[in-house]
Amino acid sequence: MLYFIVGFITVVILFIFLVYHRIMARGEKIAKFKFLSYLKLIIPPAVYGISLAIIPVALINILIAVVINADVFGISFAINPCETS
Numbered sequence: 001m002l003y004f005i006v007g008f009i010t011v012v013i014l015f016i017f018l019v020y021h022r023i024m025a026r027g028e029k030i031a032k033f034k035f036l037s038y039l040k041l042i043i044p045p046a047v048y049g050i051s052l053a054i055i056p057v058a059l060i061n062i063l064i065a066v067v068i069n070a071d072v073f074g075i076s077f078a079i080n081p082c083e084t085s
Contacts, residue, residue, distance in 0.1 A: 022030060070078040 066072055066077070070076060070081075
């Protein structure tokens with residue numbers, strides 16, 4: 001929730017900054033906001049960073065699940081398996 005609040009506040013401040021500069025630059029030529037080129041610049045590093053964070057966490061979670069369940073795809077790795085009668 002904290003990240004959402006910080007992100008929302010950042011977007012609001014950015015919007016205020018943008019509106020302020022649009023109002024103050026009335027007589028001058030205002031540059032166009034190129035949304036797609038902005039996304040092409042911002043999205044790939046973010047996806048790369050998320051991937052670098054998710055891969056080790058996912059591997060550790062899989063390892064923990066294998067240790068707790070003692071089997072992978074139906075192959076049992078149990079040291080002392082419980083047999084039901």
